[in-house]
Amino acid sequence: MPPVQTDEGTGGSPAEPENLPRRRGSLLPGLSVCGVASLAAAWLSGHYGVPIILMGLLLGLALNFVAADPRTHPGLEFAGRTCLRVGIVLLGTQVTLMQIGALGLVPFLALLVVMGCAVGAALLGARLAGMPSAAGVLAGGSTAICGASAAVALYAVIGRERLSQAQFTLTLVGVSLASALAMSLYPPLAGLLALDDRQAGFLIGASIHDVAQAIGGGYAVSDTAGEYATVVKLARVALLAPLVVLASIMMEPAAGDAGPQRRTLASRLAIPWFILGFLGLVCTVSVVPLPAAATGAALTTSKALLLLAITATAMRTRVDLIAQMGWRAAVPVLAATVASLLSALAFTLVLM
Numbered sequence: 001m002p003p004v005q006t007d008e009g010t011g012g013s014p015a016e017p018e019n020l021p022r023r024r025g026s027l028l029p030g031l032s033v034c035g036v037a038s039l040a041a042a043w044l045s046g047h048y049g050v051p052i053i054l055m056g057l058l059l060g061l062a063l064n065f066v067a068a069d070p071r072t073h074p075g076l077e078f079a080g081r082t083c084l085r086v087g088i089v090l091l092g093t094q095v096t097l098m099q100i101g102a103l104g105l106v107p108f109l110a111l112l113v114v115m116g117c118a119v120g121a122a123l124l125g126a127r128l129a130g131m132p133s134a135a136g137v138l139a140g141g142s143t144a145i146c147g148a149s150a151a152v153a154l155y156a157v158i159g160r161e162r163l164s165q166a167q168f169t170l171t172l173v174g175v176s177l178a179s180a181l182a183m184s185l186y187p188p189l190a191g192l193l194a195l196d197d198r199q200a201g202f203l204i205g206a207s208i209h210d211v212a213q214a215i216g217g218g219y220a221v222s223d224t225a226g227e228y229a230t231v232v233k234l235a236r237v238a239l240l241a242p243l244v245v246l247a248s249i250m251m252e253p254a255a256g257d258a259g260p261q262r263r264t265l266a267s268r269l270a271i272p273w274f275i276l277g278f279l280g281l282v283c284t285v286s287v288v289p290l291p292a293a294a295t296g297a298a299l300t301t302s303k304a305l306l307l308l309a310i311t312a313t314a315m316r317t318r319v320d321l322i323a324q325m326g327w328r329a330a331v332p333v334l335a336a337t338v339a340s341l342l343s344a345l346a347f348t349l350v351l352m
Contacts, residue, residue: 026071026074026075027074027075027078028075029069029071029072029075030071030072030073030074030075030076030077030078030079030312031075031076031078031079031308032075033063033066033072033075033315034060034075034076034079034308034311034312034315035308037056037059037060037063037311037315038056038304038307038308038311040059041055041056041058041059041307041311042055042307044059050180051176051179051180051210051213052303052307053147053148053172053176053210053306053307053310054173054176054177054180056307056310056311056314057169057172057173057176057310057311057314058173058314059311059314060310060311060312060313060314060315060317061169061314061315061317061319063315064314064315064316064317064318064319066315067315067316072315075312076312076315076316077312079308079309079311079312080309080312080313080316081156081309083305083306083308083309083312084152084153084156084274084305084306084309085156085272085273085274085277086274086305087149087301087302087303087304087305087306087308087309088149088152088153088240088274088275088277088278088302088306089274089277089278089281090281090298090299090301090302090305091149091237091240091278091299091302092277092278092279092280092281092282092285093281093285093290093294093295093298093299093302094211094234094237094295094298094299094302095234095237095238095282095285096282096285096286096289097238097282097283097286098286099231099234099235099238100234100235100238102231103231103232103235106351107202107232107351107352108235110202110206110347110351111206111232111235111236112239113343113347114144114206114207114340114343114344114347115144115145115236115239115243115340116144117339117340117342117343118140118143118144118336118337118339118340118343119136119137119140119141119143119144119336120140120339121140121335121336121338121339121340122135122136122137122139122140122141122143122332122333122335122336122339123136123137123140123332124136124335125139125331125332125334125335125336126139126331126332128331129328129329129331129332130328131167131328131329131331131332132162132163134158134162134163135163135167135171135329135332136332137154137158137247137250138151138154138155138158138163138167138168138171138332139171139174139175139332139333139335139336140332140336141154141243141244141247142154142171142172142175142209142333143175143178143209143333143336143337143340144236144239144243144336144340145236145237145239145240145243146209146210146211146233146236146237146240147175147176147179147209147210147211147213148172148175148176148210148306148310149211149237149240149306150240150243151168151171151172151175152172152306152309152310152313153240153244153274153275154243154244154247155168156272156274157244157247157248157272158247165313165316165317166317166318167329168313168317169313169314169317170329170330171329171332171333172310172313172314174329174330174333174334175209175210175333176210178209178333178334178337179208179209179210179213180213182207182208182209182213182217182337182341183208183210183213183214183216183217183220186203186204186207186208186217186341187200187204187217187218187220187221189203190203190204190221190225191221193349195348197221197222197224197225197228198224198225198228198352199348199349199352200218200221200222200225200229201218201221201224201225201226201227201228201229201231201232202228202229202232202344202347202348202352203344203345203348204217204218204221204225204229204232205218205228205229205230205231205232205233205236206232206233206236206340206344206347206348207340207341207344207345208233209337211233211234211237214229214230214232214233215229215230215233217229218230218233238282240275240278241275241278241279244272244275245275
């Protein structure tokens with residue numbers, strides 16, 4: 001007769017339904033402190049103009065001592081995993097197949113090349129800096145797609161066995177900083193180069209990492225540039241699912257794997273459920289458009305869940321390990337950002 005399963009894998013009362021409320025209640029300490037930090041990040045972002053994801057990261061790192069209390073672990077783990085995945089699923093409500101089709105074949109192919117340049121440059125930068133290839137995949141993918149949202153989706157595939165959480169957090173900080181600088185610098189650059197609205201929209205939509213900052217940067221040039229930058233950026237977001245699947249296929253066996261049989265082709269092609277949910281919502285809203293109020297509510301919820309996830313991740317990261325990494329850890333993000341800008345600018349001047 002099999003042994004009775006108990007809570008937490010140790011002795012104690014059997015894991016029967018009446019114990020569920022107590023188990024759920026254990027999420028409260030971690031979720032509460034993470035929620036308060038996220039609300040503070042949102043307030044500071046709104047009042048001082050700092051990107052909300054960057055503010056969540058910084059507050060999370062400042063409060064990382066909270067994770068020393070074991071009572072916060074279940075809630076922080078829930079925020080970092082479940083909230084993250086649900087937030088990515090809801091992001092699918094913002095993209096439709098018609099928006100991608102409206103971009104046109106030539107700009108779409110150019111966009112694919114720009115994204116490929118970002119990933120390739122990040123992989124090269126990681127190699128030159130002596131970082132693992134997974135660091136290049138994370139930095140390149142997050143730069144190529146949609147910043148922090150893509151980074152957390154990719155890290156769910158990469159795993160802690162291949163890349164430390166400290167490196168992941170540092171990549172998030174680097175991507176957020178680079179995106180904030182790009183939003184400030186790229187619109188004046190478009191004006192300096194005398195780009196028309198379509199050219200400026202493509203340059204900004206194809207090279208700025210974060211969705212909100214790419215759209216904001218486009219509208220800083222003109223309404224027409226903002227509309228085109230939105231289409232270009234959403235086309236990048238729609239490619240999140242293919243990139244995650246490609247990253248899963250590319251990943252080498254982790255150090256803890258028992259052997260090559262642990263990474264068969266079937267296992268590499270397995271698509272995470274939240275990516276399937278993201279794709280399902282993209283297809284659904286393409287066929288049955290949602291009311292503007294529902295789309296707006298889904299976007300707000302997605303942003304809130306992703307902010308919770310990123311703040312929780314920062315809280316669980318050891319700051320001393322980040323300090324030990326030095327300048328090399330920032331090389332992949334820097335390489336991807338520069339390659340993304342230069343390739344997008346080249347296509348803008350030649351094709352647009």
